[in-house]
Amino acid sequence: MTRRQRLANLLRQRILILDGGMGTMVQQFKLGEADYRGHLCRDHACDLKGNNDLLVLTKPEVIREIHNDYLAAGADIIETNTFNGTSIAMADYQLEHMVRVMNRDAAKLARECCAEWTKKTPDKPRFVAGALGPTNRTASISPDVNDASKRNVSFDELVAAYTEQLEGLIEGGIDLVLVETIFDTLNAKAALFAYQTVFENDRDPPPLMISGTITDASGRTLSGQTVAAFWNSVRHAKPLSVGINCALGAVAMRPHIEELAKIAPETFISVYPNAGLPNPLSETGYDETPAMTSGFLKEFAQSGLVNIVGGCCGTTPAHIRSIAEAVAKVLPRSVLAG
Numbered sequence: 001m002t003r004r005q006r007l008a009n010l011l012r013q014r015i016l017i018l019d020g021g022m023g024t025m026v027q028q029f030k031l032g033e034a035d036y037r038g039h040l041c042r043d044h045a046c047d048l049k050g051n052n053d054l055l056v057l058t059k060p061e062v063i064r065e066i067h068n069d070y071l072a073a074g075a076d077i078i079e080t081n082t083f084n085g086t087s088i089a090m091a092d093y094q095l096e097h098m099v100r101v102m103n104r105d106a107a108k109l110a111r112e113c114c115a116e117w118t119k120k121t122p123d124k125p126r127f128v129a130g131a132l133g134p135t136n137r138t139a140s141i142s143p144d145v146n147d148a149s150k151r152n153v154s155f156d157e158l159v160a161a162y163t164e165q166l167e168g169l170i171e172g173g174i175d176l177v178l179v180e181t182i183f184d185t186l187n188a189k190a191a192l193f194a195y196q197t198v199f200e201n202d203r204d205p206p207p208l209m210i211s212g213t214i215t216d217a218s219g220r221t222l223s224g225q226t227v228a229a230f231w232n233s234v235r236h237a238k239p240l241s242v243g244i245n246c247a248l249g250a251v252a253m254r255p256h257i258e259e260l261a262k263i264a265p266e267t268f269i270s271v272y273p274n275a276g277l278p279n280p281l282s283e284t285g286y287d288e289t290p291a292m293t294s295g296f297l298k299e300f301a302q303s304g305l306v307n308i309v310g311g312c313c314g315t316t317p318a319h320i321r322s323i324a325e326a327v328a329k330v331l332p333r334s335v336l337a338g
Contacts, residue, residue, distance in 0.1 A: 003175060004207040004240055007127070010076075011241075011268050011307045012335070015327045018129075018272050018310025019070035019078045020320045024284050026052050026062065035059050044094070051093050053085045056106040063106075067113040071126060073317040074324030075310070078114065078126065079178060080106040080169060083133035086161040088153060092136070099161075100168040103130075107172020114175075129178040129209060130169035132162060132191050139186040140223040158190030159197075166198045174206055181246050181312075182212040183222035185233045192237045207240035209308075211270060214247045214256055227256045231264055243270030246312045249277055249288065250296035261305045266336045268307035271300060275314030286314025290322035298326040307332045 001009075010016060029035075036048040038058025048054060056063050063081050070078055085103045087096040095102075107130060114126035137143075137153035144150045166177070177195055182188040188210070199205035212230050215222045221230055231242060242264055244253055250273040261269050273296075276288035297309045309327060311319045 002204045007176070007207055007240060008268070011332060013332070015301055015306060015330060015332045016076040016308045017074050017320060017324045017327075018270065018308055019067075019075040020272075020311035020315035020317065021275075021313050022066065022079070022081055022083070023052055024286075024314055024316060025066045025069070026055065029062055031055075031059065031062070046094050048093055051084075051095070053082055053090075053102055053106070054093070054095065054098075056081050056109055057098070057102060060105070060109055064109055064113060067110055068117075069317040070320055071113060071117040073321035075320055076124065076126060077129050077176065077308070077310075078110055079129045079131040080110050080172075080174065082106045082131050082165065082169065083181075084136070085131075085133075085168075086135050086165050088135045088137055088157065088161045089133070099164055100171075103165050103168025104172040107169045107174050111173040127175040128173065129176040130166070130174035130206070132165060132177065132179045134181050134183055134187050135161065137187075138184040138223065139190065140184045155186065155190050158187055159194050162191045162194035163198060166194055170198070170206075176209055176240070177206050178209040178211065180209075180211040182210070182230070183215060185212075185221065185223055185225055185230055188212070188234060192234065196237065208237060209241045209243075209270060210234050210237065210239045211243045211245045211272070213245060214253070217248070217252065219256055227259050228263055231260060235264070235267075239267060241268040241270045241308055243272070243308065245270075245272045246274055249273050249275070250293060250300070254296075254300070257300060257305050258303075261333060268335050269305060269333055270308035270310075271297070271306050272308075272310035272312050273297075274312045275319060278314075284314050284316065288314070290316070290319040293319050294322035294326040297323050298330065301327045301330040301332075304331075304333050307335065
């Protein structure tokens with residue numbers, strides 16, 4: 001049985017739980033510049049505070065604790081702490097040379113946590129999703145309002161960056177690849193091209209998950225695509241799942257998830273929203289309580305729309321525990337293939 005077949009079988013049996021926000025949890029540790037630097041980057045030339053991906057090397061105990069908290073809350077799948085783990089994003093910190101080891105160690109750390117929890121609960125295996133974020137550049141939109149033709153990144157540069165990231169994640173031992181928070185489908189296509197190239201001769205590649213983000217009430221991605229256009233742009237990759245994350249919270253996601261579930265009958269559907277809209281006055285930066293977020297996702301599940309649920313910005317282990325409990329007895333959405 002391939003990895004894809006194994007996961008597809010589980011997804012037909014029950015709704016799987018993805019973990020929650022990483023940045024929200026890191027903030028609670030109130031780390032300073034010295035924590036981010038550690039011994040490894042003690043003499044680095046520029047400030048590193050805020051580079052959460054680096055913590056897998058300089059403060060791994062923090063990331064390990066967060067992973068374990070989500071696994072204890074009921075997560076079936078945890079994401080590697082590599083949302084910004086590309087040479088493109090790391091250029092802001094002059095850390096391009098550390099990208100491969102950063103991804104490798106992030107995957108190894110998550111792998112160790114999952115192995116420990118799978119051993120505790122063999123009837124509930126845990127999986128590592130290698131997270132590929134959108135980078136901090138967009139291949140479709142000009143960064144200069146006075147020059148519509150200008151671009152600050154090329155497709156080939158994105159492919160090279162994602163390839164390097166994937167190679168590190170593979171070395172560390174991932175079970176899935178998650179291309180997430182897609183606001184520009186051309187960036188995502190570069191990630192998908194890298195995935196297909198890297199695993200071209202692999203008979204049992206890590207299954208692919210794809211997740212876009214809707215940026216405003218118009219129901220479009222930042223690069224202007226509707227949900228249907230987005231799906232038709234990436235369906236050639238034949239992902240195990242497709243979905244929506246981050247965005248405007250579960251309430252605003254509802255019609256878009258419903259549409260995606262209709263137009264992608266052959267693919268499992270994932271959704272992991274923010275804990276509502278941002279609120280800088282809130283302790284976590286978001287207002288929704290665990291009961292609120294889980295209530296919305298339970299309705300999604302009861303309506304037969306989803307196969308994988310979790311949380312994004314502002315969600316905590318308490319949110320994930322509440323979500324897991326809310327959907328535990330709800331049947332997953334039926335899928336034609338997988």
